[in-house]
Amino acid sequence: MIALLAMACIKPTPPGLSPAQERETLHAQVVQELEGSQVIYLQATILAGSAADPIGQEGVAYLTARMLREGGAGARSSAEVDALLSEMAATVQVIVDKDLVTFRGKALASDADRFVPLFTDMLANPAWDVTRFEQLREQSIQRLGTRLLADTESLGDAALDSWLNEGHPYGHTVQGRTGALEVLTLEEAQAFYAKAYVREAVTIGIAGDVAAQGALIEGLMALPVGRRLNPTPRSRPPVEGRALAIIQGSGDSVGWHMGHPIDVDRDHPDYPALLLGLSAFGEHRQSWGTMFQVMRTERGLNYGDYAYLEHYRQVGGSDVQELGTLRLQPQFSMWLRPIQPENAAFALKLALTLVEQLVEDGLDSGHFERMQQSLVKRTQTMARDPGRRLGFAVDAAVMGHPNRLEMGPALQALTLEQVNSALRTHVHPDKLKIVGVAPEPESLLATLFEDSPTPIVYADVTPSPEQDLLDQRVAASSAQLISGVILPAQDLFR
Amino acid sequence: MPSLFLLLAPLASAQSTLLPDGVETTHFENGLTLHVIPTPTPGVVSWQTWVDVGSKNEVMEGTTGLAHLFEHLMFYGSADLPRQAREDELLRLGVSENAWTWMDETVYTAVVPAASLERVVEIEADRFLNFQVSAEQLQRESGAVYGEYRMSRASAWGMSDEQLYAAAYVHHPYHHPTIGWEADIQAMPTAIEDARDFFAMWYRPERTRIVVSGDVDPLQVKAWVQKSWNSWEVNSETYVVPIEPVATESLRIQVDWSGGPTSPLLLAGYRMPSFDPASTESAAWAVMEELLTGPTAPLRTTLERETGWALDFGGGDPGFTDPHLFVLSVELSEADHLTQVEAAITSELTRWATQPNAAELKTAQEHALRAMRLRLDDPVAVSDLVGRMTRGGAPARVVETFAANYAAVDVDAIAAVAQTMLLASSQATAVLLPPAAPTPPSTNSASTQEQP
Numbered sequence: 001m002i003a004l005l006a007m008a009c010i011k012p013t014p015p016g017l018s019p020a021q022e023r024e025t026l027h028a029q030v031v032q033e034l035e036g037s038q039v040i041y042l043q044a045t046i047l048a049g050s051a052a053d054p055i056g057q058e059g060v061a062y063l064t065a066r067m068l069r070e071g072g073a074g075a076r077s078s079a080e081v082d083a084l085l086s087e088m089a090a091t092v093q094v095i096v097d098k099d100l101v102t103f104r105g106k107a108l109a110s111d112a113d114r115f116v117p118l119f120t121d122m123l124a125n126p127a128w129d130v131t132r133f134e135q136l137r138e139q140s141i142q143r144l145g146t147r148l149l150a151d152t153e154s155l156g157d158a159a160l161d162s163w164l165n166e167g168h169p170y171g172h173t174v175q176g177r178t179g180a181l182e183v184l185t186l187e188e189a190q191a192f193y194a195k196a197y198v199r200e201a202v203t204i205g206i207a208g209d210v211a212a213q214g215a216l217i218e219g220l221m222a223l224p225v226g227r228r229l230n231p232t233p234r235s236r237p238p239v240e241g242r243a244l245a246i247i248q249g250s251g252d253s254v255g256w257h258m259g260h261p262i263d264v265d266r267d268h269p270d271y272p273a274l275l276l277g278l279s280a281f282g283e284h285r286q287s288w289g290t291m292f293q294v295m296r297t298e299r300g301l302n303y304g305d306y307a308y309l310e311h312y313r314q315v316g317g318s319d320v321q322e323l324g325t326l327r328l329q330p331q332f333s334m335w336l337r338p339i340q341p342e343n344a345a346f347a348l349k350l351a352l353t354l355v356e357q358l359v360e361d362g363l364d365s366g367h368f369e370r371m372q373q374s375l376v377k378r379t380q381t382m383a384r385d386p387g388r389r390l391g392f393a394v395d396a397a398v399m400g401h402p403n404r405l406e407m408g409p410a411l412q413a414l415t416l417e418q419v420n421s422a423l424r425t426h427v428h429p430d431k432l433k434i435v436g437v438a439p440e441p442e443s444l445l446a447t448l449f450e451d452s453p454t455p456i457v458y459a460d461v462t463p464s465p466e467q468d469l470l471d472q473r474v475a476a477s478s479a480q481l482i483s484g485v486i487l488p489a490q491d492l493f494r
Numbered sequence: 495m496p497s498l499f500l501l502l503a504p505l506a507s508a509q510s511t512l513l514p515d516g517v518e519t520t521h522f523e524n525g526l527t528l529h530v531i532p533t534p535t536p537g538v539v540s541w542q543t544w545v546d547v548g549s550k551n552e553v554m555e556g557t558t559g560l561a562h563l564f565e566h567l568m569f570y571g572s573a574d575l576p577r578q579a580r581e582d583e584l585l586r587l588g589v590s591e592n593a594w595t596w597m598d599e600t601v602y603t604a605v606v607p608a609a610s611l612e613r614v615v616e617i618e619a620d621r622f623l624n625f626q627v628s629a630e631q632l633q634r635e636s637g638a639v640y641g642e643y644r645m646s647r648a649s650a651w652g653m654s655d656e657q658l659y660a661a662a663y664v665h666h667p668y669h670h671p672t673i674g675w676e677a678d679i680q681a682m683p684t685a686i687e688d689a690r691d692f693f694a695m696w697y698r699p700e701r702t703r704i705v706v707s708g709d710v711d712p713l714q715v716k717a718w719v720q721k722s723w724n725s726w727e728v729n730s731e732t733y734v735v736p737i738e739p740v741a742t743e744s745l746r747i748q749v750d751w752s753g754g755p756t757s758p759l760l761l762a763g764y765r766m767p768s769f770d771p772a773s774t775e776s777a778a779w780a781v782m783e784e785l786l787t788g789p790t791a792p793l794r795t796t797l798e799r800e801t802g803w804a805l806d807f808g809g810g811d812p813g814f815t816d817p818h819l820f821v822l823s824v825e826l827s828e829a830d831h832l833t834q835v836e837a838a839i840t841s842e843l844t845r846w847a848t849q850p851n852a853a854e855l856k857t858a859q860e861h862a863l864r865a866m867r868l869r870l871d872d873p874v875a876v877s878d879l880v881g882r883m884t885r886g887g888a889p890a891r892v893v894e895t896f897a898a899n900y901a902a903v904d905v906d907a908i909a910a911v912a913q914t915m916l917l918a919s920s921q922a923t924a925v926l927l928p929p930a931a932p933t934p935p936s937t938n939s940a941s942t943q944e945q946p
Contacts, residue, residue, distance in 0.1 A: 039871065079795060086790040087857070089864030106868060135802050138827065142757060142805055150754035152648050250754020251648040253641070285592070287569065288585050297577070300637020303645060319592060338645050370585045377588020377607045380537040384605070385872040459640070459683050461633045 023200045024225050026217065028397040032207035032390055040112050040212060041387045042105035042119050043205035044220065045324060045398045048196035049099040050176070051169035052229045057188050059140055059176015061196070064189045065101045066136050068197075069094045072127025073118060081118065090115050092122065095324040097313070098170050099231055100398065102324030106387055109209035116212045120219025123197065133186045140175045141182065144493040148173075152251045152338065156437040159247055159492055160257040161311065164331055164433050168236045172493075179494045198226030203398045207390040233329050236261045239431040241482035242352075246445055247489050249437035254344035254444065256351065258434040259333030264309065264426050266326070266401035272410040273422035274309055280371040281358050282307035282334065285319035288374075290367075291354055295336070298467060299456065301347050303337045307355075323391035326399055332427055341439060345447045345454040348434070350474045355429040362420025372411060379408040430480070441486045448479050512867060512893050513876070518712035519889035520719075525700030525728045528719050529880050529890040530712035533873045539611050539708035540873040543602040543618060544881045546703075547696035549672040550597050550735060550816065556681065559639065559674020560692045562595040563682055566635045567689065568602065569593075572624035577631075580617060589614060596672055598815045601881065605874065608709040612718055619722035622702070625693060629686040636682040643673050650756035650926055651823070654749045658761050658924035661747045662819060666738040698729040705881045705890075708873035738817065741765060744918040749926035756928045757805060758826040762839055763819035763922040764915040766811065771883040771892045776811075777899035778907040779820060782915075783810030784862045785846065785855065785908065786822065786839075793842040797824065803831040803838075815885055819922055820915070829927050840916070847912035850905035859901055866897070 030043075050061045069092055072078045085092065090107035103123065107115040148155055158173050165171040176184075202220060206213050239260045249255070264274050282289035284306045287297065291305035306312075310330050313322040334355065339347045363371070383389035383405055396403040402410070438444045447454060455475040463471060513531055520528045552558050571580040584591060587610035593602045606614050646652050656671040663669040673679070704723075706715050749759070770776050786793050787808050797804035806825035812818065824835055845851075869875050880890045888895075914920055 039868065079790075079799065082790050086788070086861050089861050089868055091865075091868075108864070108868070132799070135799070138802070139805055142827070146755045146757055150648065150650060150756050152754075153645070251644065253644040286590065288581055296638050298634065300634040300640075302641040303638055319590070338641055340640070340644070366582075370582055374585045374588050377610065378590065381588065381590075381605050381607055384535060384538050384540075384874060387871070459633065459637050461637070461683075462630065 026199050026202045026204055026220060028203045029217070030203070030205040030390065030393045030397050031210050031213060032205070032386065032393065033210045034208050034386055037208035037386070038109050039208040039386070040107055040109045040115065040210075041205075041207040041390050042116070042216060043390055043394050044103045044119075044123055045203045045205075045394050046101045046197060047099060047201045047228055047231055047398070048101045049097050050172065050174040051098045051231065052192075052196055053169070053172070053176065054192070056180055057184060057192070058172040058180040060184060060189055060192045061101070062096045062175050063133065063136055063140065063184065064193050064196070065094050065096045067128060067133055067189060068122050068126045068193075069103065070136065071129040071132045074121035074125045074127065076118070076121070077127065078129045078132050081122070084114065084118060088115055092119060095322060096174050097325040098174060098327050100324050100326065102391075104324070104387065104391065109211070112209065112212040112215070116215045117219060120216060120222070123202075124220055124222035126193070128186060128190060130186050133189065137181055137184060141178050144173065144175055144181070145178045148493065149489050150250050152249045152253075152255055152437050155247065155249065155489065156255045156257040156435050157335070159245070159437070159487070160259060160333065160433065160435040162492065163245060163435060164236070164239075164259055164261060166237050168234055170236075170327070170329065177493055194224075195226070196229050197223055198228055199223045200226065201228035203394055205390045205394040207386045231328055236329065239433055241430065242432050242434060242480055244434045244436070244445070244448065244479075244481045244484040245487050246436040246438055246441040246484070247487050247492070248441050249439060249489075251338065252341070252439050253338035254341055254436055254438040255338045256336040256344075256348050256434065256436050257333065258432045259331050260428055260431050260433065262309070262330050262332040262426055265328070265330055266396070266399065266404065270422040270426060271309075272407055273414055273419045274426055276368070276371050276375055276411060276414060277358070277363060277419045277423045278307045278309050278332075279375060280363050280367050281355070284308065284312055284314070284321070290358065291334070291351060294354060295347065295350060299463075300459065300461060301343055301456075302339045305334075305336050305351065307334045308332065323388065323395055326395050328399070340457075341444070342457045344436070344438060344444055345479075346456045346475060348436070348448070349454065349477050349479050352429060352479060353474050353477065355427065359423050359427050359429055362423060363416065365416055368416045368419060372414060375411045376408045379405055379411070434481075445484050445486060448481060449484060451478065512870060512897055513880075513890060516712060517890050518716065519891070520716050522699070522720065522724065524724065524726055525698070526719075526723055526726065527703040527884070527887065528716060529703065529705045529884060530710060530715045531705075531707040531876050531880060531890060532710055532712060533707050533876055535708050535873050537608050537709055538873055539606040539608050539706060539710055540877040541604040541606050541611070541614060541618070542705040542877040542881050543622070544703040544705060544885070545600045545602075545697060546598065546701040546885060547600055548596050548598040549670060549674070550667045551696055551733070552670070552674075553667055553733070553735060554688070556678055557685075557688055557692065558670045558678045559672075559682065560685070560688060561600055562672055562674065563635065563639055563689065564692060564697075565593045565595045565600050566639060567627045567632065568621055568625065570627050570631050571621050573626045574624060575617065575620050580621070583617065584614070587613060597668055598885065603874075603877075611710065611715070615715070615718040616722045622697060623723070623726050625697070627689065632686050632689055633683040636679070639682060640679050643676065643679050646673050648753055650751060650753060650759060653751060653753070654759050654761050654924050654926050655821070657747060657749050658763055658821070658922060659819070661924075662745055662763060662765070662922040663738050665736045666816060667735060668814070668816065668818060695729065695731060695733070699723070699726045700728050703881065703884055705877045705884075707876040707880070735816065741919045741922075745922040747924050749924050751926050751928065756926065758829040758832065758928060759926040760824040760826060760832060760835060761924040762822040762824070762836065763924070765920045765922065766818060766820045766914075768816050768818070769811065769813040770886060771896040772886075772888060772899070774899050774903070774907065777896060778903045778911050779811050780900060781855070781859060781862070781903045782846070782908060782911045783820070784858045786810070786842065788858055788862065793838065796838050797835060801834070802827055803835050813882060832925065843912045843915050847909050847916055850909045850912070852905050855903070855905060855908060859903065863897055863901060
């Protein structure tokens, strides 16, 4: 059985709601002992994400985290660290997001004597290999300057993420800006580390064989006492009306990304209701969503259409959400995957119509009841392995939120009216920033600002009368945009 | 008493097994195979239906992409449980499902709450035994497939791989990509007869393996499967996949790329035999992958760390069931480093061909097997592994044979693989050299339009 021996023995405080304090202890710890386990799962999550990048040094938080993992640890060089990890067949992953940096380790318990000190050395005693720093810096510049621009889907996501948070610490990509990266120095990374990696900013987790719990804490107590960086929420630019930005994409189809800031985090009383409502509307890579059914299943417009209550990062090629990516300030968003250019305007207007209907009409009782059963039952399959179970618990402890794995009762207690009320309160179809990535931005922009209809072009599909009625209404509707701009992709991440 | 969430099997010993006790493989009379692997993951079950039909089976003219189209169509269910009703019920059961298609297979996956498994067995059987799709549904789904095709065009890696295989395999259907050729995808909306023939030919019990891992009782799962899948009928038709003649010289192509900005790419391919989990030869190629691309492989260290010539490096054996390519994939920091990178690869292969280092080999084998064991704490990873290893009809325990063969690979076997890779006739290389980046337009060129 899972024994939570010392869950949060230091009471965590919600990072965004209390003043930063200077404490001699770590922020919190999560312990999940699994009797008889031969594996040790470690985690350290630090409030040191890219939102803490100083102005002019955008990218330093990301590079610092990568350097702790890859730049040598203690007396070991970068290569020696890799050799030791390989010898143990152990892994240490680093996940960097806007607010959080997560180090996730896994090894045989029989190697704990070597693995735990290596893990804590990475965090508390980094070796700062300058050659590796330069390689990682070049890699970041290349990723932002080349690879991201060629990846239509990631480009649209990053562009929306930046535009929604313009002027806010979330307003640049996690990897930074190429202009800042070009002049970033190792000394600046070291200075960032000294400020950000203090005991009070660190939450730790250990699962499986937890005999090394003391060594983990002891190792990380080598971090200095200090005041953690202040992540208090800051105001984001208000979204008035529907504003459009189109970026020149390299593919031959059009992707749409849109959203607005939202103040519903996992601690908000409306979180379960909104989670249910948006899962029913468009859960990531699931076919039951209303948008998916209307746009893909019925019309074959594209590969998928989704809606999110939290910024979504997928683990590899799976459909599973990456942990360690929660944000203090979430955002509502929708994503329409690539569409043939002739249907791009129609698809956008259809998605806008559907989200308007969602807010105005809410879910019907059948959809609500199915979604409720699904979410309640899936809480037990979300963590398929002990490392992921630990990850959920640490995310909760860091943020001071309820654990997502323990939301079954709250989801079970929801009523249809609560869900529909939450949708009306928090989702604003009339206030959206919309990003398109398109091969011909000018003509798409012109089409959307013209009053002429934009009928759907079907590939041999004969729509049903009901479908045809909606198609005609959508084609004749206006996207009701208040502004439109074409942005050169090359400048977005400079 | 064993506790929950233990790893599948003891890890510390090199002789330990990868899979736990209680693994059951059943071959039913109609040819259907069931593998059940109980794992200590309370309440969670991974269900995978592996159908041994992939793009390799698209041997009829104009039918490329049909295996993948079928992956989509299977979600339309049956007359008794059509798409919407099926989807609604799976939603209530707390199931999340997905699917994927590649050269050799189409795989339907689901993560299932243990309490929902009995009904999922029935629902899954229903769509395989009573599948029904209309011409209109096929027309609609073709649009989604075309959307996926368009997405695939934006990947420089994907396009390079596609063009490499198209050049290296002219007769064998590995020639075409799993997504299909565009002309065939455009014709899909009207290909209902081809689709029905394809299903009748390939979706058969003797080509299907069910893999169930997680919180399950193997005997109970066997009884459920027996009950629901028993009436599925075997197909007596046979087929022949064209054979690729043996290559006699090296192949080198420049990738045709008109997409967006990309780094220079090198795909260094080497012709290798079919993957067979029980063969010592496949094990030797798998070890070679670790020696060349493992986390501390000297070649990786040289390319990524010491020289910085590579921004990214990886690849190896994709494990296809017919002769295929072992591909080393390199994202170059600069096109100018191409010659140096290729020389470094050749140099490393020459070292293994002429002076294989037994200690280095042993270390790599031990590390890789330990790492494999550590990954198996997730029932989905267990199903993935068993599904991949049992394509030739072997029992689930073939995983242990593979591990034993892997551990037993010696310097002679590795030298033989390296010598094969060094033969000119073995080599098939693709290089993508992007055109020079255009001068970025100034921000003044941005146009703005206000709503009237």
